[in-house]
Amino acid sequence: MSGDGTVGKALDVLDQVAEFGRPVRFGTLLEASPFPKATLYRFLQTLTNQRMLEYDAERQTYALGVRLVRLAHAAWTQSSLAPLARPHLDALSAKIGLTVHLAQLDSGQVLYIDKRNAAQPVDMYSQAGKIGPAYCTGVGKAMLAFLPDAEQARALTQQSFHVFTKQTLASKTALKAELKNIVTRGHAFDREEHEPGIICVAVPILSAGARVLGGLSITGSTKDTDYGQLDTHVPDLKSTAAAIARAAQDWRFPGADPLQQTGT
Amino acid sequence: MSGDGTVGKALDVLDQVAEFGRPVRFGTLLEASPFPKATLYRFLQTLTNQRMLEYDAERQTYALGVRLVRLAHAAWTQSSLAPLARPHLDALSAKIGLTVHLAQLDSGQVLYIDKRNAAQPVDMYSQAGKIGPAYCTGVGKAMLAFLPDAEQARALTQQSFHVFTKQTLASKTALKAELKNIVTRGHAFDREEHEPGIICVAVPILSAGARVLGGLSITGSTKDTDYGQLDTHVPDLKSTAAAIARAAQDWRFPGADPLQQTGT
DNA sequence: ATTTCAGTTCCATTATTTGGAACTCGGTTT
DNA sequence: AAACCGAGTTCCAAATAATGGAACTGAAAT
Numbered sequence: 001m002s003g004d005g006t007v008g009k010a011l012d013v014l015d016q017v018a019e020f021g022r023p024v025r026f027g028t029l030l031e032a033s034p035f036p037k038a039t040l041y042r043f044l045q046t047l048t049n050q051r052m053l054e055y056d057a058e059r060q061t062y063a064l065g066v067r068l069v070r071l072a073h074a075a076w077t078q079s080s081l082a083p084l085a086r087p088h089l090d091a092l093s094a095k096i097g098l099t100v101h102l103a104q105l106d107s108g109q110v111l112y113i114d115k116r117n118a119a120q121p122v123d124m125y126s127q128a129g130k131i132g133p134a135y136c137t138g139v140g141k142a143m144l145a146f147l148p149d150a151e152q153a154r155a156l157t158q159q160s161f162h163v164f165t166k167q168t169l170a171s172k173t174a175l176k177a178e179l180k181n182i183v184t185r186g187h188a189f190d191r192e193e194h195e196p197g198i199i200c201v202a203v204p205i206l207s208a209g210a211r212v213l214g215g216l217s218i219t220g221s222t223k224d225t226d227y228g229q230l231d232t233h234v235p236d237l238k239s240t241a242a243a244i245a246r247a248a249q250d251w252r253f254p255g256a257d258p259l260q261q262t263g264t
Numbered sequence: 265m266s267g268d269g270t271v272g273k274a275l276d277v278l279d280q281v282a283e284f285g286r287p288v289r290f291g292t293l294l295e296a297s298p299f300p301k302a303t304l305y306r307f308l309q310t311l312t313n314q315r316m317l318e319y320d321a322e323r324q325t326y327a328l329g330v331r332l333v334r335l336a337h338a339a340w341t342q343s344s345l346a347p348l349a350r351p352h353l354d355a356l357s358a359k360i361g362l363t364v365h366l367a368q369l370d371s372g373q374v375l376y377i378d379k380r381n382a383a384q385p386v387d388m389y390s391q392a393g394k395i396g397p398a399y400c401t402g403v404g405k406a407m408l409a410f411l412p413d414a415e416q417a418r419a420l421t422q423q424s425f426h427v428f429t430k431q432t433l434a435s436k437t438a439l440k441a442e443l444k445n446i447v448t449r450g451h452a453f454d455r456e457e458h459e460p461g462i463i464c465v466a467v468p469i470l471s472a473g474a475r476v477l478g479g480l481s482i483t484g485s486t487k488d489t490d491y492g493q494l495d496t497h498v499p500d501l502k503s504t505a506a507a508i509a510r511a512a513q514d515w516r517f518p519g520a521d522p523l524q525q526t527g528t
Numbered sequence: 529a530t531t532t533c534a535g536t537t538c539c540a541t542t543a544t545t546t547g548g549a550a551c552t553c554g555g556t557t558t
Numbered sequence: 559a560a561a562c563c564g565a566g567t568t569c570c571a572a573a574t575a576a577t578g579g580a581a582c583t584g585a586a587a588t
């Protein structure tokens with residue numbers, strides 16, 4: 001799919017294995033692969049040597065390797081908002097006692113990078129790294145709404161517009177209108193657009209230069225909460241988002257004047 | 265370092281960026297890189313295109329990309345013991361109320377894949393994916409001890425034998441002797457070998473075929489606990505390790521007779 | 529105006545990847 | 559027993575991509 005020479009192809013193979021979500025046999029991969037047998041075979045060999053994949057000789061299956069877990073630890077630490085945002089998430093979660101999500105946008109999709117769950121506090125790693133649709137989730141829409149026009153347009157073409165519930169906004173036009181509302185309102189709702197019974201409020205995390213750094217949301221079920229109640233949390237959400245943005249700023253320009261490089 | 269054509273080299277570059285642990289400039293990487301300027305440049309381009317790296321145009325720095333977080337989620341889910349072991353860790357941690365680590369062996373090093381921390385329960389992602397030395401930690405030694413001879417020999421050559429404390433076993437000979445004790449005893453101690461004041465007991469997680477799947481440890485500080493007290497937790501550790509091994513078995517051979525393929 | 533340096537591009541040479549076809553090895557069918 | 563099968567593996571000449579020395583750019587320092 002993505003060109004970029006040999007490396008790109010090898011990474012495509014990695015993604016493919018990841019998509020199966022379970023150890024997978026050579027033949028199965030071959031069916032789903034654009035590569036001829038010998039080529040795919042060699043890629044698998046290489047990736048296994050590199051321990052990006054692990055081969056189970058007994059079962060003859062390939063699975064993602066531990067080297068990825070190692071790399072991801074570094075990635076999560078250095079390239080996402082998560083470590084910076086953590087204390088703020090803790091505080092927010094403690095204050096309001098509902099499920100909180102922290103996400104970033106990754107090729108038009110929502111990538112959850114941290115979470116605080118009211119009921120069972122330690123469900124994190126299983127959720128961080130998870131992806132979800134942008135057009136029908138609170139965080140997704142909040143981030144899309146504040147994207148610069150060009151990026152927003154590109155992101156919109158990447159939406160699948162699968163209809164999950166009756167409330168799902170299943171067209172670009174409907175979504176665009178909603179995004180305008182979100183910008184004027186300053187926050188987004190998910191009105192059971194992704195899962196029936198699940199609603200949420202979300203705000204974007206914006207840098208001083210109004211760049212979308214990520215999104216922050218509070219989720220509840222229709223049984224336990226309603227839009228009015230979620231609305232009351234918006235100030236908390238906004239101040240947390242602002243605090244995270246500030247932390248990001250300080251970290252990116254430690255001790256220096258912020259953003260003087262963009263000014264003309 | 266690791267050959268394997270273009271893909272191997274590109275992954276080496278990735279590792280290099282990871283090692284810096286922070287966004288890093290082209291020049292800095294170049295100094296530490298075996299590749300000529302143009303070649304390194306092209307690798308960085310490719311990896312950035314592939315979103316394995318992220319380039320910050322303002323600061324001119326490269327950092328690990330979010331695609332890794334995504335892949336790692338899949339890796340953690342499908343290729344490590346962590347998801348299987350989670351309920352057992354929860355139970356163990358709840359019962360004994362001390363810090364618990366779950367680890368696997370990755371090229372002679374300890375790779376922590378899950379953790380329960382007594383005091384501050386949500387410190388997980390920051391730890392999962394972390395690596396540590398094998399020769400001077402409880403889990404490390406427990407796993408090394410039960411490795412088949414050939415693998416153990418290979419793993420021993422991969423130890424750095426850096427002296428962290430007075431107790432550190434800083435030679436292959438000393439370590440080998442200790443490993444023998446561990447096998448007969450069935451569990452390993454870390455007697456402040458890695459960090460002063462930190463002690464731990466650990467057991468290996470062994471499959472039905474006696475393959476080392478991972479390790480499990482309980483950690484405490486010399487202030488709060490002592491070897492005698494840790495010793496009392498060994499039965500709990502062992503039964504948890506056994507439970508995890510059983511879960512792994514069931515998962516690898518769902519509904520089938522275990523391990524009949526190795527018989528003869 | 530000149531130098532310096534980090535980062536980027538060019539392009540002929542070189543090395544790697546590519547994939548069709550042929551092979552191997554259990555197991556199954558005739 | 560011989561032939562067959564299909565999954566997995568290896569081979570090798572042709573096609574393609576990677577390589578890196580050198581030259582370029584643009585911004586900052588002198």
